[in-house]
Amino acid sequence: MGHADDEGDERLAAEGEVAVARLAIDSGDLPHAADHLADAILADPQLPELHEALAELSAAAGGPAAARELFPLDGQVYLGTVACRAHVEAAAGDWDTAVGLLASAIQYEPARPWAHTAWLAREDLPALVDPDAVAQAVARATGGLPDPLPTELADAVQPFEDFVQAVVARHGDHALLLAMASGLTRRLGATDRAVELAELAHLLAPGYLPSVMLGNALRAHGRPERALAVWEAELARVEPERDNSSSYLAVDVAELYGALGRPADGLPWLDRVLATEPDHPKAAPARYGLLHAVDGDPAHLLALADHHRAHPDHEYAQDLLERLSHREPWLGMVSGATEATVNVLHQVLAAPGTTRDSEIECSASAVEPPSSLLAVRLALPRATVDYRSVAEPDPRLPLAEPTTPIWSWDGTDPRPAVAPPAPDSAELVRDTAEIVWATVPAAYDHAVRLAGLPLDDLLGTLVHPPTPREDDLGRALLAHQPELWVRAVQVFACLGIAHHRTDQPWEGSDRRRVLVDLLLGPEDWVVEAAGFALVAIGWTHPETRADIADRLRQRLHYSARAHRTRVVTVLRSLAALALTAPWLPPADLDLARRLIERAKAREAREAREAAEAGEPGGARATEKAAEREPATEEQPEPRPGLLRRLFRRA
Known part of the structure; x- marks a missing residue:
């Protein structure tokens, strides 16, 4: 009941903003109208009157291309401005920019139904976009998404996934697109499809990113040992090149050993990272986490707290401490009584x-x-x-x-x-x-x-x-x-x-x-x-x-x-x-x-x-x-x- 009331309030708020915007359009104050439409789209992205008013604003500005200036993207940008600009770019036929901006909106507010828009569902759209641009858009969108997606977020993101899969069907040899699409598909629970996409990407272009995505897909699909093999092979390949980007993959390998009940086997990977990057933001916290998995000693949790106090920018230490303290008597909850x-x-x-x-x-x-x-x-x-x-x-x-x-x-x-x-x-x-x-x-x-x-x-x-x-x-x-x-x-x-x-x-x-x-x-x-x-x-x-x-x-x-x-x-x-x-x-x-x-x-x-x-x-x-x-x-x-x-x- 409360959720329905909230939706009703948001729709009323959006309708009010649209009404004010139309008055501003009639008076010729187009920037003022644009501001109100940006507020309206944040309240209710699917309101029909909103999209009608956007078309009216574009026409008053001299067409969608001219209307771009009413939704500037310089400096700190309001989310409603980004969403409106995406629709204006779509109306102007700049599909790559439109998709990218829509992905940015998904990244910052994934619960909103940004992707539930008619132009994203056009049957001819996959043929009109650059697969490089779509791959970048997918990377941007997934950057703010939990893994896996809860149902309410999955429903909001699903139309974007449908669009991406349609583009993949036309560009099945584009390794970067396949790899990025695997990450989005995995979050939506289709782990078998995620493995399929990542394996094809890895076959087409063996390397760091396809290896990371393949390991993630395999792990999500219940094949962690295979994921370890893929990641360790990639680390063996890049290690002679002293590629520092591999340090995060080494942390993932170490923690996957921990998840498999073999935390001691993960420690050497973290020691290797810390030997070359002693201030690595994840390696030292991960090491305390694995040591705790080895012996259960709360001293390692105290070390995590001390680490985070000394390195407040290392948020992973705080995340790990919360995870390992969860529902543990005194560490994360009051202890029970036995009288x-x-x-x-x-x-x-x-x-x-x-x-x-x-x-x-x-x-x-x-x-x-x-x-x-x-x-x-x-x-x-x-x-x-x-x-x-x-x-x-x-x-x-x-x-x-x-x-x-x-x-x-x-x-x-x-x-x-x-x-x-x-x-x-x-x-x-x-x-x-x-x-x-x-x-x-x-x-x-x-x-x-x-x-x-x-x-x-x-x-x-x-x-x-x-x-x-x-x-x-x-x-x-x-x-x-x-x-x-x-x-x-x-x-x-x-x-x-x-x-x-x-x-x-x-x-x-x-x-x-x-x-x-x-x-x-x-x-x-x-x-x-x-x-x-x-x-x-x-x-x-x-x-x-x-x-x-x-x-x-x-x-x-x-x-x-x-x-x-x-x-x-x-x-x-x-x-x-x-x-x-x-x-x-x-x-x-x-x-x-x-x-x-x-x-x-x-x-x-x-x-x-x-x-x-x-x-x-x-x-x-x-x-x-x-x-x-x-x-x-x-x-x-x-x-x-x-x-x-x-x-x-x-």
Whole structure:
């Protein structure tokens, strides 16, 4: 419905521009009329009245050839001007220029139906154009197209593809045209035809461009090994000639090895490029990407971030970092929660008939992170949770004497120790918080909008989280996984603290003091949020890394020791967070990896045992799999507390 409304608004806007243009034509102000037609074609390229007005303008100017001057192409050119000029050139019979300008419009705004025009579909047009000009036009158009094209873009570009194929049918021996046409056809999903065109181009004119296009077509068609053979043969041919243009092909070869699961085989190709071009914009980032594929070490992702900070024009480093961080806990999204209370919450929310007025009474044998209650009460305000004991070491106690307490305890009942934030501050955090982010530095940068909030309001938001935004994602989180929203709010509130008073030197700064206090505070999700904020500072400000490492390892070791005698629900998440700070000492990183691997092995074993026993995988199995992560093999595993729950429908 919204899309149709947008189209209607665009058509109305185009009609208005055409009406004004016609008034200008009648008054003899042709440049003014041309400006309005350029605006109209940008709004609705297919509006019939627009093309009628273009013909009227050309006639008033003395014919299409004279009308060219009304749509100048000097300097920075407006896209609407380019599109109008294409139609004027077509009317003047300069088909090569018309096709080239239409290709430029496709390049810069591929979603618009520029190619849906009658003159491009003329049956005699393929005989009227120069194949060299068409090849250049195809190269220009595809330069702005994703590969493959999504459906909405494919529909807009298809008439241009039909025209190109008609030209190819007349000039089947033109190698450059065949090669370029292969790239366009590949993007539209006809990979078999793309291979056919590229193979013919390569046969007619073996060389760099046909080889590149053939390899791309073969790779898209599911024949990557053949693509490697073509590219490596071309690199062997040009290498003695020291052709620097081949360096990008060498990067493609290296990354194709990575895509085939053989990243180590790709590294020598990148080393060869870097030996002659140490500042190559893609080779060093690609090398970090392959090294990450070899061992999965987040240190290579940190190196990508450092590389991009040192070379901001090397956008490929940023692209790779985003791709490799995508949906990875802490690197690209908030880590999940494993508390038994949250597991029960999920079951209640999934049960038929559950509403926000439903009541849930839970009784757990031992205290859990108090933020888990925030998630329960966010979704079910009438819920109550009773903790029957406190395991040792006491998770309610901080690791160091705090100056920033945010929780207080009445026995086993947690209470916020800070006031709620001001409504405007809460709303800004609500508008800023996200459960996913592109990269760690991107999350840090996104939170800069919170830099001006009072520190007390950011602290208040940690224990008085606002409700999720009223959009599809917010409603889904509230209905199914409210804990992710609570954790997202806490993460971005802590990132806001990371931006507080950045004029203060790191040592002795308020932001350092508060974040370290929170990291070393009572066992809670806020510990992880503060830890992530510190990690983000380390990623973006390398001079802080040694200090942050000391604090992170202090928390990790305490949690590992505590787990020798009790459940530490945040331990696996803390271990994953530690790995996103690769500047920690190797022994600490090894500890984090062992904790994660043992947790994975235990989950797999318990899932297998549950399946063999025919258990449905309910709360007990979930609690067991999620909670127990011992610090050492020699220590006995703590047993999870039994959880009792009663439901009453309001």
